[in-house]
Amino acid sequence: MLVMRNNKILIITQYFFPENFKSNDLAFDLQKAGYKVHVLTGIPNYPEGEYYKGYNIFQRRIETINGVKVFRSFQMPRGKNNKIKLILNYLTFAFFASIWALFLCLFNKYRCVIVHEPSPITQGIPAVLVKKIQKIPLYFWVLDIWPDAMKSGGGVTNQSLLSLAEKVTIFIYNNCTKILISSKGFKQLIMRQGNYEDKIIYYPNWSDDILKMDDSYPIPELPKGFKILLAGNLGKSQNLDAVINAANELRDVKDVKWLFVGDGSRKNFIDSFISEHNLQETVFTYGKYPMQAMPAFYKNANALLITLKGEFPHLKMVVPARLQTYMASGRPIIGMISGGSADLVKEANCGFVVESGNFQALSTIIKDVILTDKDTFESLGINGRKYYEENFTKEKCIYNLIAIIESNSVGNYEN
Secondary structure: OOOOOOOEEEEEOOOOOOOOOHHHHHHHHHHHOOOEEEEEEEOOOOOOOOOOOOOOOOOOOEEEEOOEEEEEEOOOOOOOOOHHHHHHHHHHHHHHHHHHHHHHHHHOOOOEEEEEEOOOHHHHHHHHHHHHHHOOOEEEEEOOOOOHHHHHOOOOOOHHHHHHHHHHHHHHHHOOOEEEEOOOOHHHHHHHHOOOOOOEEEOOOOEOOHHHOOOOOOOOOOOOOEEEEEEOOOOHHHOHHHHHHHHHHOOOOOOEEEEEEOOOOOHHHHHHHHHHOOOOOOEEEEEOOOHHHHHHHHHOOOEEEEEOOOOOHHHHHOOOHHHHHHHHHOOOEEEEOOOHHHHHHHHHOOEEEEOOOOHHHHHHHHHHHHOOOHHHHHHHHHHHHHHHHHHOEHHHHHHHHHHHHHHOOHHHOOO
């Protein structure tokens, strides 16, 4: 697609390389497509909660990575399992990135501004400033719903804080040119906050092509048996209490092995549960591995497990990026999920799903359906791979974003 002459784009996000987020692909692939990309981000500290080695308030605040100019705003490190530090992390980025945004506007004329928004919503504040000052389009990619995420992920119950977050969210949505949603189910949630019918565009996550990646990265020897793998963040939203209860229900089915690859706030809970319930023969944790290791893990798994809590409406609508990655791997999927992710698995016919939190149903479908016909279950992975190729390749998604950008040219844009 032809890129117009005014090709300078600003991406605003708290999370960028060397942190592992889709914002990296956005920036690097738009740069490859012919745009001149600037990224306004924070000092990297996710998920460890401390500044990465080589980065701090004095080092590498401005750098160029793969041709992309990166400006790193000050933000307090988020810490680990510390709500106060996390709030300060969100607020300091919003404040200092807004100052950076004003500075960048003085010396650059941007074609548009794009926000990559996993939590928090406040990343949109500096973007609104840029949009208003330069009278350019603002594209806001919603990967989490606020203020709902404050309740589900942060346990916030203070109505004053939730009301304030609601007002900030509405302010940002009102100032968006387009609201890009990663799950079709997000539309009904966002429409609660205003009539954004004409702004909302379905723009899903994508995945690297796992089958084309090198699968020779050294990983531990995995146990023999029917291996069910859950890979990625092991946090509160993943409903790991229910998963480990399902594993306990199947403790006597020695052929079933549960593998957890990743780290997060609930990993210690899993390790403690394994020890307390003597599940060392069937449940295994491997800690965090780089993305280069995942093709080897996926290749050796018989099923890939995806779970989310279901008591909050927005979590039912979230489609985690790992689902697209699972599909790309060509492995069949087991889901303990409701809403958007469940609909996607059913639409692609790439596995089996049970309701969020229903660990009895999860253990039953594994024992009485999947294990009784492993060959049929194995074939469902092919369906997932086909669906990925048709909908979730990075090339298709980046091309669609370029089409959105080019359809809102500066000359035709009305503030």
